[in-house]
Amino acid sequence: MTPRKYIKEISHAAAQLFEGLNYYHKQLQSVEIPVFTTNYDDEAEFQRKQKKWLTQNRSRLKTMIRMSKSTLVTPYRKLYYVEQFCKLHSPE
Secondary structure: OOHHHHHHHHHHHHHHHHHHHHHHHHHHHOOOOOOOOOOOOOHHHHHHHHHHHHHHOHHHHHHHHHHHHHHHHHHHHHHHHHHHHHHHHOOO
16 A cells, blocks of 8 residues: 555544544633632631532533543544554554
């Protein structure tokens, strides 16, 4: 197999790989991660502030969990298929 033919055959797989990486990168950039910060003076005050924060950020936290589950699986699944394609079509 000539180098030109090899590149032609795997170019689609390489494009899919970079498409998946770009998708994952955009997902990471588009999300604001909710963070809880406070002074820890006493346990009761800390618990009150944390409960208030959790209530105010519940929907954002659920969104983060949902997005992390979907974005962690999708790019790696695509990467696995690209890797398998490259193994099948690599010159020996």
